[in-house]
Amino acid sequence: MATTLPANPEAIFTYGAPQLKFGPGAADEIGFDLSQLGARRVLLVTDRGIAETGVPQRIADQMAKAGIEAQVFDGVRIEPTDASLETAIAYARDTGPWDAFVAVGGGSTIDTTKAVNLMLTNPGELMDYINVPVGKGASPVNPLLPLVAVPTTTGTGAESTTVCVLDVLALHVKTGISHPRLRPTLAVIDPTLTVSQPAGVTASAGMDILCHALESYTARWYTTYEHKRPEQRVPYCGSNPIADMWSEKALSLLATSFRAAVRNGDDMAARTDMALAATFAGLGFGNAGVHIPHANGYPIAGRVKDFHPKDYPSDEPMVPHGMSVALTAPEAFRFTFDAAPDRHLRAAQLLAPNSDRTADAAEQLPAALTDLMRDIDIPNGVGAVGYRDSDIPDLVGGTMKQQRLLATCPKPVTEDDLAEVFTRSMELW
Ligand SMILES: NC(=O)c1ccc[n+]([C@@H]2O[C@H](COP(=O)([O-])OP(=O)(O)OC[C@H]3O[C@@H](n4cnc5c(N)ncnc54)[C@H](O)[C@@H]3O)[C@@H](O)[C@H]2O)c1
Ligand SMILES: [Zn+2]
Numbered sequence: 001m002a003t004t005l006p007a008n009p010e011a012i013f014t015y016g017a018p019q020l021k022f023g024p025g026a027a028d029e030i031g032f033d034l035s036q037l038g039a040r041r042v043l044l045v046t047d048r049g050i051a052e053t054g055v056p057q058r059i060a061d062q063m064a065k066a067g068i069e070a071q072v073f074d075g076v077r078i079e080p081t082d083a084s085l086e087t088a089i090a091y092a093r094d095t096g097p098w099d100a101f102v103a104v105g106g107g108s109t110i111d112t113t114k115a116v117n118l119m120l121t122n123p124g125e126l127m128d129y130i131n132v133p134v135g136k137g138a139s140p141v142n143p144l145l146p147l148v149a150v151p152t153t154t155g156t157g158a159e160s161t162t163v164c165v166l167d168v169l170a171l172h173v174k175t176g177i178s179h180p181r182l183r184p185t186l187a188v189i190d191p192t193l194t195v196s197q198p199a200g201v202t203a204s205a206g207m208d209i210l211c212h213a214l215e216s217y218t219a220r221w222y223t224t225y226e227h228k229r230p231e232q233r234v235p236y237c238g239s240n241p242i243a244d245m246w247s248e249k250a251l252s253l254l255a256t257s258f259r260a261a262v263r264n265g266d267d268m269a270a271r272t273d274m275a276l277a278a279t280f281a282g283l284g285f286g287n288a289g290v291h292i293p294h295a296n297g298y299p300i301a302g303r304v305k306d307f308h309p310k311d312y313p314s315d316e317p318m319v320p321h322g323m324s325v326a327l328t329a330p331e332a333f334r335f336t337f338d339a340a341p342d343r344h345l346r347a348a349q350l351l352a353p354n355s356d357r358t359a360d361a362a363e364q365l366p367a368a369l370t371d372l373m374r375d376i377d378i379p380n381g382v383g384a385v386g387y388r389d390s391d392i393p394d395l396v397g398g399t400m401k402q403q404r405l406l407a408t409c410p411k412p413v414t415e416d417d418l419a420e421v422f423t424r425s426m427e428l429w
Contacts, residue, residue, distance in 0.1 A: 008226060034102070041285035045088065058368075134173060198311035203262050204309070206322065209274070216290060246284030306386055355371070
């Protein structure tokens with residue numbers, strides 16, 4: 001089934017990005033950067049694991065030298081929930097007012113800080129701003145405060161995006177808040193902060209980079225949508241010439257640095273290229289969008305039973321975001337191949353330039369993905385993180401709630417198609 005072309009095709013795409021500072025030592029300049037914005041009192045948000053590396057306190061001390069009073073909150077939950085966001089928001093309210101926020105951490109920390117910033121500057125409840133149909137999808141009425149995002153993982157690209165992802169506990173569903181005002185004011189990417197990432201985090205977060213690049217590169221082309229009025233425009237506008245550029249470059253960087261960064265965390269050249277790849281993929285998908293692997297990843301993570309991944313906090317079961325999106329990616333790209341064969345082949349060529357040609361062209365990208373996943377120790381399919389065939393209807397139901405993402409798929413996708421993707425993803429090799 002092909003996507004039906006609209007009567008009045010879209011002719012416009014948009015591109016948004018934060019100010020960006022990249023390089024070793026960039027994190028030591030945040031005090032100066034914030035003083036230029038006139039900030040005097042700043043809340044630095046992080047999680048306990050990262051706080052233990054000493055980096056957040058070092059950044060706070062350095063900000064003090066620029067005359068800024070910085071307080072550290074280290075209560076971020078890994079893979080945030082509505083409840084954990086409320087805890088962070090309450091802390092920030094009790095200890096405020098603040099002039100700006102600094103997020104030092106992975107996607108969990110950066111997203112938590114986006115929610116704190118939103119709720120300290122705007123009226124109402126968190127649920128008012130969460131995407132429909134879970135929440136009301138309201139837009140903030142007031143501008144937000146400056147937010148400096150400092151990623152310590154090489155993964156999400158959350159420092160560039162307009163999205164905050166959370167798990168709504170009562171509904172067992174992962175969803176998000178999405179609005180251009182959530183985008184950080186400044187992204188400070190300092191590759192030296194990523195060296196302490198454990199191998200398991202490097203592997204999972206790296207699969208997130210890869211899926212961002214592949215999904216945005218194969219996303220529905222922007223002119224195949226119905227023409228929007230300016231007030232209807234959303235940050236995700238489908239694949240387009242500018243997003244393509246970022247995705248292609250991210251794939252080439254991953255081809256040479258991903259395995260090396262997982263195998264030897266001290267390989268500074270590989271860490272730097274992974275940090276660039278995460279940023280590039282974030283700048284791409286943050287404007288184009290993602291589709292089936294991410295839509296499937298939400299119920300895989302949200303309905304977790306008893307899986308405890310290596311190198312993540314062990315107190316609660318979890319399927320980390322990058323792992324959750326990777327597990328159905330090979331099958332998803334086998335399914336979407338016929339909607340854009342050239343793009344799938346080009347992506348496979350960039351990711352695995354030296355691999356042999358598969359007899360069936362549709363297998364080229366899935367083969368490149370499973371080879372890599374095996375090498376970096378990603379679990380072998382949805383079955384390996386605790387799901388059975390009997391869970392598939394429930395997983396499909398969870399994916400169908402992600403219509404915002406499925407709308408970016410290069411071809412229409414039905415419940416039966418998704419059930420087939422999940423079934424074939426129970427074991428990948
Ligand atoms: N906003 C977006 O655009 C976006 C995009 C993709 C994913 N996400 C969200 O981001 C979250 C995942 O973020 P993530 O993959 O970056 O990881 P994370 O923030 O969940 O952190 C994972 C683990 O790594 C540890 N860690 C992080 N950096 C470290 C370092 N330098 N040294 C030692 N330990 C370190 C943390 O303490 C934690 O235990 C999910 O909630 C996901 O849904 C958001
Ligand atoms: Zn992601």
